[in-house]
Amino acid sequence: MSSLFEIAKRIVYALSLVLAVIVFNFLLIHMAPGDPAEVIAGEMGGTTEEIVASIRQSYGLDQPLLTQLWLYLKQVAGGDLGYSYYFNRPVTDLILQRLPATLLLVISALLLAIIIGTALGVVSARRPRGFLSHFVTVLALVGFSAPVFWTGIMLLLLFASYLSFFPVGGMYSMTLEGGFGVKALDVLHHLVLPMATLSIIYVAQYSRLARASTLDVLGADYIRTARAKGLSEAVVVYKHALRNAVLPVVTIAGLQFSQLLSGAVLVETVFNWPGLGRLAFESILRRDYPTILGILFFSAFVVVIANLLTDLAYRLIDPRIKAGASS
Missing domain, CATH: 1.10.3720.10 (MetI-like)
Incomplete structure (x- = not known):
């Protein structure tokens, strides 16, 4: 019984650690300088405000940060790591x-x-x-x-x-x-x-x-x-x-x-x-x-x-x- 309790405790600690890492990485990356919408627009050959705003809306970058975090956590919980902005492929496949x-x-x-x-x-x-x-x-x-x-x-x-x-x-x-x-x-x-x-x-x-x-x-x-x-x-x-x-x-x-x-x-x-x-x-x-x-x-x-x-x-x-x- 004690062995099962020890295993369960380790699993809870591991899941808590992974959750903390996900939240920390998400906040850290989104607070870093640089806008992926501008990078994508630049690769497409146009960086007008309309194009950048459209790209932000398409990828959900126009929503509040906490809303983006919540949507990402639900997405990861469902086994989906998202879709690459640049490679246009599922991140899991990459x-x-x-x-x-x-x-x-x-x-x-x-x-x-x-x-x-x-x-x-x-x-x-x-x-x-x-x-x-x-x-x-x-x-x-x-x-x-x-x-x-x-x-x-x-x-x-x-x-x-x-x-x-x-x-x-x-x-x-x-x-x-x-x-x-x-x-x-x-x-x-x-x-x-x-x-x-x-x-x-x-x-x-x-x-x-x-x-x-x-x-x-x-x-x-x-x-x-x-x-x-x-x-x-x-x-x-x-x-x-x-x-x-x-x-x-x-x-x-x-x-x-x-x-x-x-x-x-x-x-x-x-x-x-x-x-x-x-x-x-x-x-x-x-x-x-x-x-x-x-x-x-x-x-x-x-x-x-x-x-x-x-x-x-x-x-x-x-x-x-x-x-x-x-x-």
């Missing part, structure tokens, strides 16, 4: 069209950062004063200090423009012919630089976090007991210590999923990656309110789900949490 590209980029970058960062942190913790430990420290400083768009531009100039190892931008080659395997390899070829750009800063953070966590775990009593039993150092570190040392990395990775999505906006813009980040950038430039709000709503929903999955993964990794919750 998001679903761009979603696979963003998920491929974000999930691959997150997995790469967790694997490499954890590996570097654990290995460096075995020799805290060794060369690798100092290398991880320097890597963390460089990774934290370098803006993601600057890193992307540097990688683009070096590996795409100068060395020509990777494509300059896009997700696939337009003129490529072949089967599924050929096209999949082409997508992976285009993915390398954006994935590396997005994951570098998190590799630095997770390596430092995993190093500190591993050092703390290696000083625990059960680790000393395992060593006293004559177990090899590799078994002690990678079988007994790693499972507990990776817990903070998993937690932070789940909580930082929203940062990955926001970072994807810059990365997708630099590499012309056709995902939600690129769509958000284009929509902001054109004052496409429904598309911007739809992307922000979807991002908030994904972050809430990611946090719940992180909590579930935390419980699976550490059985003591499950036991503590049931007692």
Whole structure:
């Protein structure tokens, strides 16, 4: 019974959070400078007062702000995210069209950062004063200090423009012919630089976090007991210590999923990656309110789900949490 109550409480908190995000984003965007009616009229080639007023009336922009908010909340509650001013398509269709590209980029970058960062942190913790430990420290400083768009531009100039190892931008080659395997390899070829750009800063953070966590775990009593039993150092570190040392990395990775999505906006813009980040950038430039709000709503929903999955993964990794919750 207590478990069901806990689940219900989490769902209520999640729905309240999503509602607050929707209201805040709506008010913030509509108070920002710029008029979408004037942008649309300018794209049509005429910006007279009559045309602008007609466009405002067509999209309901002439109504009071609170009325627009109420109508939008009812619309979202019915599963409708609206109709794009610029693309002339339902926002839901636009998001679903761009979603696979963003998920491929974000999930691959997150997995790469967790694997490499954890590996570097654990290995460096075995020799805290060794060369690798100092290398991880320097890597963390460089990774934290370098803006993601600057890193992307540097990688683009070096590996795409100068060395020509990777494509300059896009997700696939337009003129490529072949089967599924050929096209999949082409997508992976285009993915390398954006994935590396997005994951570098998190590799630095997770390596430092995993190093500190591993050092703390290696000083625990059960680790000393395992060593006293004559177990090899590799078994002690990678079988007994790693499972507990990776817990903070998993937690932070789940909580930082929203940062990955926001970072994807810059990365997708630099590499012309056709995902939600690129769509958000284009929509902001054109004052496409429904598309911007739809992307922000979807991002908030994904972050809430990611946090719940992180909590579930935390419980699976550490059985003591499950036991503590049931007692």
